[in-house]
Structures are given as structure tokens and as C-alpha cells.
Amino acid sequence: MPGPKNPNSEDSTPESEHQELSGDRKIPAAVIKRLSLYTRALQNLERNKVEKVSSTELAKELGLNSAQVRKDLAYFGQFGVPGFGYPVGELRKKLKHILGTDRKINVALIGVGHLGKALLSYGGFNRQGFRMRWAFDIEVRDKTIGAEKVPVYNISELEQVVRRENIELVILTVPAEAAQGIADRVVGAGVSAILNFVPKRIQTPPHVKVHYVDLAIEMESLSFYLR
Amino acid sequence: MPGPKNPNSEDSTPESEHQELSGDRKIPAAVIKRLSLYTRALQNLERNKVEKVSSTELAKELGLNSAQVRKDLAYFGQFGVPGFGYPVGELRKKLKHILGTDRKINVALIGVGHLGKALLSYGGFNRQGFRMRWAFDIEVRDKTIGAEKVPVYNISELEQVVRRENIELVILTVPAEAAQGIADRVVGAGVSAILNFVPKRIQTPPHVKVHYVDLAIEMESLSFYLR
DNA sequence: TAGATTGTTAATCGATTAACAATC
DNA sequence: TAGATTGTTAATCGATTAACAATC
Structure with missing residues (x-):
């Protein structure tokens, strides 16, 4: 593309x-x-x-x-x-x-809304070499999410925790308006890979790799092929 | 591809x-x-x-x-x-x-495991012209899932419900071994669009459109770009 | 009219596939 | 050796981009 x-x-x-x-x-x-x-x-x-x-x-x-x-x-x-x-x-x-999947990679999820919660409790990301053990939100409603009990941190602690825990990859499930700001912050804290579920393009420096997963687009474009 | x-x-x-x-x-x-x-x-x-x-x-x-x-x-x-x-x-x-998104499209999810449950309770599929109101599994543990209270049917009722409710699109979140069999059944029941979250290719007749969402692959390939 | 932007053709670019000599 | 399959080059295919005449 x-x-x-x-x-x-x-x-x-x-x-x-x-x-x-x-x-x-x-x-x-x-x-x-x-x-x-x-x-x-x-x-x-x-x-x-x-x-x-x-x-x-x-x-x-x-x-x-x-x-x-x-x-x-x-x-x-x-x-x-x-x-x-x-x-x-x-x-x-x-x-x-x-x-590079012959080692463990620390992953954080940002934005504990419906989708974020769903992905956290899904747990599938913890297999195959990834450690998804940190979640962030502007408001901490639940202290931990899912069977894996992933702790939810206040977004104010983002940079500090990312650096301390050596988080290398971030899953973004924030509201569209917040996406760019959060992306800037995680990149600033040293993250260089982002899996973006937010339906919004984000700008990042060249060394940062962003993959987009857009569930709405997958559904909508399937609808074109119905009958 | x-x-x-x-x-x-x-x-x-x-x-x-x-x-x-x-x-x-x-x-x-x-x-x-x-x-x-x-x-x-x-x-x-x-x-x-x-x-x-x-x-x-x-x-x-x-x-x-x-x-x-x-x-x-x-x-x-x-x-x-x-x-x-x-x-x-x-x-x-x-x-x-x-x-074709200027009308409502009925959607069923098959396979109420971790990912299936997560996607059901996410609820995002109910906005923008889709009605995700049916779930199927081989074993009905919970009668309904999520805030939207999506009813879970036994897989034995698949064809019957798909036909009766005019389900046009199916989200697949079954185990890999079951994917092809279930795909054959929904196609047989008239479904022509499948959103496949299962990490396994499925064979379908030419009039059926399959989109793949492979979260593990997205993560793994991101890992390549880390430092 | 002058300025802007479309629709479309032609040029470019990149990715996929075919073909085959080299190799086990 | 004969048979099979790799690694790689060349050919093909398709998608993206540039360019521009037509149009408002």
C-alpha cells in the first residue's frame, strides 16, 4: 500500500x-x-x-x-x-x-476499552514468545484484567514503566483522537514496534514499524462480496 | 498474496x-x-x-x-x-x-473460545451496519455472551439457524482442526463471506470470499523490526 | 478568463511466477 | 547414474504513480 x-x-x-x-x-x-x-x-x-x-x-x-x-x-x-x-x-x-522470536518480547497494551479488554483476556498474545503483562489507561477501573491478571497502570506512568520493564512492543487500542499522542509518547520512551488497532493512521519516525489491524475495514470490505 | x-x-x-x-x-x-x-x-x-x-x-x-x-x-x-x-x-x-453497507448484515460467530468470547464482548461489530447476534460452539457453557447478550447455540443447530436468520457473514474463531469442516458447513448453508481468525487456510468455492486476520503473524512479523 | 482538480493514459515500479542450470 | 529439488535469473504480471488534457 x-x-x-x-x-x-x-x-x-x-x-x-x-x-x-x-x-x-x-x-x-x-x-x-x-x-x-x-x-x-x-x-x-x-x-x-x-x-x-x-x-x-x-x-x-x-x-x-x-x-x-x-x-x-x-x-x-x-x-x-x-x-x-x-x-x-x-x-x-x-x-x-x-x-527474533527465539526470545521473550515484552508487550504492553494501551487503552483498556472494550477491544483492549477483549484482547487482554484473550491471552493469545502470551504464547509464542510474547509477554503481554502491562496495560495502561487514563482511568484505572479494574486493577487487573483477565485470567492472566494483567495489571492496569495509569497512563501517567507510561514512560517510566516502559523504560523500567523494557517494553519493546505496544498494542494500541485507544480512541482515535488519542492515538497520535500516545504513539509519540511510547516512541519517545523507546518503543519501536506498534500493533495499531485504532482506525487512524499514526505518524512515526522511520525506525518505528507500525502494523495496522482494522477489523471494521475487514468486515466492511467483505460486505462488498455478498451476493 | x-x-x-x-x-x-x-x-x-x-x-x-x-x-x-x-x-x-x-x-x-x-x-x-x-x-x-x-x-x-x-x-x-x-x-x-x-x-x-x-x-x-x-x-x-x-x-x-x-x-x-x-x-x-x-x-x-x-x-x-x-x-x-x-x-x-x-x-x-x-x-x-x-x-453494500447501507443495509444491516447478519453476522454469526463460530467458536466461543477465548478469542471468540473476546470478540463477542468487544461489541464493535454491532456498529456500522452489522448485526452480530448469533454465536455457536460445540459446547454451550454460557447461554449468552457479553453486554449485548449474544445467545450461544449448539453447533448442531448451525445450518438451521443460519438459514432461518439469514446470516450472511460468519466470523470463524474455532480450533484449526475444525476450521475446514465448519467452513464447509456454513458455505453449504448459504454463507458467502467469512472473516477467518483461525491460523489455517480454508478451501472454499469461488463465490465465497474469505478474509484472514492473523494476530500471531502480525505480532511475529513486528518482532523482526525490533532493534 | 485563470485556477484548480478531475478522469485517464502512459510510465514506472515492485512483486510474483516460470524456467532451468547447478547440485545433492 | 537417474531423479528430485534447490537457488537464481529472466519473463510476466499487476499495482502504483506521474503527467496532462479535459472540465468546471
């Missing part, structure tokens, strides 16, 4: 260390997302004791093209064996390292 | 009536999503009593290119006035009609 002129950081060229793994080519955001899909598929295969997989098999499972699978992986190195395919466990490990 | 060979319906060429609005060109799914973005921006402008807007203004607000805005709209007709721009209220109405 964004182009070179896009002031927003979504899909912009990130200068992260991982970019350097295999030269200094720009790695498209779509490639990174698929890397994450490959990792999941590999985990499933591993669970089923499958030890090798070809690009064709992987592609079929995920509804992709096998050349695309090979090309995506080739951004980061040579992982396969001609004539055989890819070693499942080994590739999974390497991809997890490339994605 | 999908290409012509992709057996999955995501982004495939839909044969909906709306496609014919302005000839029989294939309308890219990305265009439909942006249409939905334009509609929202127009609603905001209307609320602020703004009566006209140019493609440049709209583009800037949404982080897009103005030519893209004009081209997207041109798929569906001529809505603008050279030298002036687009009439906000009028364009909003027309886009809502094109998207």
Missing part, C-alpha cells in the same frame, strides 16, 4: 540489524509476514515428526507459489538441499532467529 | 453484482479495502461539516497517493467535479451503497 513518498513507516525500509543478515537488500514487509507463516507451518510439521519439506509442499499448505517460498528464504541464506528439500527443525530454528 | 492459480478465494475474482457497476473489469481486493477507508474518512469529514474534499486531501489523510484515490473511485463511476473535488456527503452515500 505505501510507497517511497509515504510518510508513514508501515512497510518502509527498516534499518534493523536483521536486514543485514544477507547483504543490504531491502526486504519487503510481505516477505517477513510469509516468513512468519513458514515458521508456523514448520512447527506443525515438526509436531507431526516430519523431518524434511520441499518448497512445493510448503507452498501448497499455505496457498502460495513454490518459487516464492524459495525466493523468500533465499533473502536470508541457503537453507535447502537440492534434490531433497529443507530440514524442518533446522529451518524452523533459523527462521525463528531471523524473526 | 494469492495469484490466479491460488485455489483459495481470497482476492480471487468475485462475480458479485457490484463488479458490474462500472463495466466488467476485475476489481482488486485492495481497491475494495481502500473504498472502505475512504468511506470512513468521508464520515469523519461529514461529522465536521466539511462539504467537499479533493483527492489530494483524502490521500494525505490516509497516507495514500492522490492518483490512487482518483483511480480507485473511477472503477465505480465519476463522482468528482473537475476544479472542485468530491462532494463529501454524496460520495459517502454512494460508496456505502457500492460496499
Whole structure:
């Protein structure tokens, strides 16, 4: 969606260390997302004791093209064996390292409204390498949220807690009017990845990566295809 | 992501009536999503009593290119006035009609696990033209969910209720193993739009449109950009 | 009329796919 | 060796952007 002129950081060229793994080519955001899909598929295969997989098999499972699978992986190195395919466990490990999900990442959620509460009690974010253990709001109605008992802090403590707890990723579920202000504050406190559920574009410096999840848009655009 | 060979319906060429609005060109799914973005921006402008807007203004607000805005709209007709721009209220109405969100659409959620419950109690899906009033699960633990008191039906009643209540869109939050089976059943009962939160591709006939929301992938791929 | 902005065509850019020599 | 599959280049496809004549 964004182009070179896009002031927003979504899909912009990130200068992260991982970019350097295999030269200094720009790695498209779509490639990174698929890397994450490959990792999941590999985990499933591993669970089923499958030890090798070809690009064709992987592609079929995920509804992709096998050349695309090979090309995506080739951004980061040579992982396969001609004539055989890819070693499942080994590739999974390497991809997890490339994605940086072979360590725990501290996550905070900001905006404990309906959606925020829902995502907190969902709990799904605590699996697979993420620690969502901090929530913030302008008003603390409940001291903790969900079965995981995530503590809710007053937004005034934002910078302090983010720095102290080494929070690296923030989930934004604040009202649209507040989004930019909060984004500025978390970025100021050192956060460089934001998952934004707010239906509003936010401006961030180039080193910050923002992903948008827009549930309303997903629904509305589906409606177009009804009958 | 999908290409012509992709057996999955995501982004495939839909044969909906709306496609014919302005000839029989294939309308890219990305265009439909942006249409939905334009509609929202127009609603905001209307609320602020703004009566006209140019493609440049709209583009800037949404982080897009103005030519893209004009081209997207041109798929569906001529809505603008050279030298002036687009009439906000009028364009909003027309886009809502094109998207099919100028009527109420009945929505059911299937799979009342953690995520399903969270989305039900979120309630956000009940605004903007959708009526999410039915939930299904293999086991009915709670009779209703959330402040909206959405009733939970046993999955055995799926086809019957879908037909009786004219449910057109389904939100899938079932376990991965169940996804394909449930998809087959709702499609069999006449549903042609699925919002799939399950981390698993599903196969559907060409007239069915599936959108994927993959929260784990969004998080994992963000992790790549951390420092 | 002069100024602004549309609708649309042509140019550019980037991503996907096909093809195949190299390799196990 | 024969068969299979990789890594990679070249071809294709599609989407984005620039440019501008037409229009208000």
C-alpha cells in the first residue's frame, strides 16, 4: 500500500540489524509476514515428526507459489538441499532467529476499552514468545484484567514503566483522537514496534514499524462480496 | 498474496453484482479495502461539516497517493467535479451503497473460545451496519455472551439457524482442526463471506470470499523490526 | 478568463511466477 | 547414474504513480 513518498513507516525500509543478515537488500514487509507463516507451518510439521519439506509442499499448505517460498528464504541464506528439500527443525530454528522470536518480547497494551479488554483476556498474545503483562489507561477501573491478571497502570506512568520493564512492543487500542499522542509518547520512551488497532493512521519516525489491524475495514470490505 | 492459480478465494475474482457497476473489469481486493477507508474518512469529514474534499486531501489523510484515490473511485463511476473535488456527503452515500453497507448484515460467530468470547464482548461489530447476534460452539457453557447478550447455540443447530436468520457473514474463531469442516458447513448453508481468525487456510468455492486476520503473524512479523 | 482538480493514459515500479542450470 | 529439488535469473504480471488534457 505505501510507497517511497509515504510518510508513514508501515512497510518502509527498516534499518534493523536483521536486514543485514544477507547483504543490504531491502526486504519487503510481505516477505517477513510469509516468513512468519513458514515458521508456523514448520512447527506443525515438526509436531507431526516430519523431518524434511520441499518448497512445493510448503507452498501448497499455505496457498502460495513454490518459487516464492524459495525466493523468500533465499533473502536470508541457503537453507535447502537440492534434490531433497529443507530440514524442518533446522529451518524452523533459523527462521525463528531471523524473526527474533527465539526470545521473550515484552508487550504492553494501551487503552483498556472494550477491544483492549477483549484482547487482554484473550491471552493469545502470551504464547509464542510474547509477554503481554502491562496495560495502561487514563482511568484505572479494574486493577487487573483477565485470567492472566494483567495489571492496569495509569497512563501517567507510561514512560517510566516502559523504560523500567523494557517494553519493546505496544498494542494500541485507544480512541482515535488519542492515538497520535500516545504513539509519540511510547516512541519517545523507546518503543519501536506498534500493533495499531485504532482506525487512524499514526505518524512515526522511520525506525518505528507500525502494523495496522482494522477489523471494521475487514468486515466492511467483505460486505462488498455478498451476493 | 494469492495469484490466479491460488485455489483459495481470497482476492480471487468475485462475480458479485457490484463488479458490474462500472463495466466488467476485475476489481482488486485492495481497491475494495481502500473504498472502505475512504468511506470512513468521508464520515469523519461529514461529522465536521466539511462539504467537499479533493483527492489530494483524502490521500494525505490516509497516507495514500492522490492518483490512487482518483483511480480507485473511477472503477465505480465519476463522482468528482473537475476544479472542485468530491462532494463529501454524496460520495459517502454512494460508496456505502457500492460496499453494500447501507443495509444491516447478519453476522454469526463460530467458536466461543477465548478469542471468540473476546470478540463477542468487544461489541464493535454491532456498529456500522452489522448485526452480530448469533454465536455457536460445540459446547454451550454460557447461554449468552457479553453486554449485548449474544445467545450461544449448539453447533448442531448451525445450518438451521443460519438459514432461518439469514446470516450472511460468519466470523470463524474455532480450533484449526475444525476450521475446514465448519467452513464447509456454513458455505453449504448459504454463507458467502467469512472473516477467518483461525491460523489455517480454508478451501472454499469461488463465490465465497474469505478474509484472514492473523494476530500471531502480525505480532511475529513486528518482532523482526525490533532493534 | 485563470485556477484548480478531475478522469485517464502512459510510465514506472515492485512483486510474483516460470524456467532451468547447478547440485545433492 | 537417474531423479528430485534447490537457488537464481529472466519473463510476466499487476499495482502504483506521474503527467496532462479535459472540465468546471
